[in-house]
Amino acid sequence: MPTHVVTAFLRNGPDVLLLRRSDDVGSYPGQWGAVAGHAEGDPDAQARVEIAEETGLHDAVSLVRRGDPFEVTDPEHGTWVVHPYFFDCDTRNVDPNWETADYEWVPATEIRELDTVPELWTSYDAVRPTVETVAGDDEHGSAYLSLRALDVLRDEAALAADDGGWPAVAETARRLRDAKPGMAVVRNRVNRAVTTADRAADSVEAAAREVAREAVDADDRAASNVASELDDIDAVFTLSRSGTVERALYHARSEQVFVAESRPGGEGIAVAESFVGDFDVTLTSDANVPATVADADAVLVGADAVFPDGRVVNKVGTRAAALAARDAGIPVLVVCAADKVALEPHPVGDSEAGSLYDGDAQLDVCDPVFEVVPARLVDGVVTEEGRLDSADVERVADEHRRWADWE
Incomplete structure (x- = not known):
């Protein structure tokens, strides 16, 4: 009879957690693997049990994807049925148990270079991000999705390097650029990785790793910079989901x-839930935004793009919040990495009409996901470079245009 096991990858930023198995385990001592264990009963539940036991992490992980089980036959240990999982993890503070001799957070392509348990890359390949998962993700913010796009570019470049496949890498880059047309940071960071690399797959892999590391640092510094502007602010209004905004709020306290x-x-609901215990949190309806903004001391939002003329693209509702803030006499701050400055203005599309109305009446439906906020309603765009004035925004846009010239 085959033995069912779970293999769970934890991701923080652009890196995954690998564990080197101790000499006390019964199989594959000294080899590198992900969190793993026998799947006794429900594999979904067992994956979380193993994460808690092997890393000490309980509530710090969230499921991203589960892959289809597959078989691995080992002459010494028989047949394993592997159930692969992928989790996002909001900390790198791991407390391993006796099964682990060492651990590292590394780019996933390191799996191909290490002495690992059998078919570890196959497990990762079953759950790793793809162009399609980036394009289809409507839950996360653009900074997060830019890292996922860089993950895809890095992984595909590593695979293409086996065949010297620059054409395959270039095609992946093109598809990633178009995966989220309204998210300038996805396009800019992919372009940056490709344009700073030689026209070779292994060079693109290395560049994608470096751009991802710099991207995480840029988002953190942007959050720290805007937090310093919120030192005397007691109550902040926000909407949608922005990892940079969330980090800024924790910095500002x-x-x-x-x-x-x-x-x-409705992603704001999960954001509000995540703040419970750290702030006094009030969740409100979109229709009540103007009244709620009047009770705040500042509005803080992220951005999906900043146009060269200073206009800001963000989740629908941002313009109403900015107008209400103007009437209340409180500042509107946008926090984002400078990589979110777009090359040029671009159309902002609607969502599917059925998300608002699925009746039979012959009427037009306007149900946008994103909208453009005039520059006059924004008091400051704060990045890792500090506040950007109009000249700074145009300078950054010029640089991003140069990155786009790699073809």
Whole structure:
């Protein structure tokens, strides 16, 4: 009879957690693997049990994807049925148990270079991000998705390097650039990785790794910079989901956070839940945004793009919040990495009409996901470079245009 096991990859930023198995384990001592263990009963539940036992992490992980089980036959240990999983992890503070001799957070392509348990790359390949998962992700913010795009570029470049496959890498880069047309940072960071590399797959892999590391640092510094502007702010209003905004709020330690539900999608609800215990949190409806903004001391939002003329693209509802902030006399701050400055203005599309109305009446439906906020309603765009004035934004846009010339 085959033995069922779970293999769970944990990801923080652009890196995954690998564990080197101790000499006390019964199989594959000294080899590198992910979190793993026998799947006794429900593999979904067992994956979380193994994560808690082997890393000490309990509530710090969230499931991203589960892959189809596959068989691995080993002459010494028989047949394993591997159930692969992928989790995002919000910390790197791991407390391993006796099964682990060492651990490292590394780019996933390191799996191909290490002495690992059998078919570890196959497990990763079953759950890793793809162009399609980046394009289809409507839950996460653009900074997060730019890292996932760089993950895809890095992984595909590593695979193409086996065949010297620059054409395959270039095609992956093109598809990633178009995966999220409204998210300038996805396009810019892919272009940056490709344009700073030689026209060879292994060079693109290395460049994607470096751009990802710099991207994480840029987002963190942007959050720190805007937090310093919120030192005397007690109550902050925000909407939608932005990892940079969330980090900024924790840096600033404001006492109260107001969060709009953020339709369509409603991701603001999960954001509000995540703040409980750290702030006094109020979740409000989108229709009540103007009244709620009047009770805040500042509006803080992320951006999916900043146009060269200073206009900001963000989740629908941002313009209403900015107008309400103007009437209340409170500042509107946008925090993002400079990589979110777009090459040029671009159309901002609607969502599917059925998300608002699925009746039979012959009417037009306007249900946008994103909108453009005029520059006059924004008091500051704060990046890792500090506040950007109009000249700074145009300078950054010029640089991003140069990155786009790699073809």
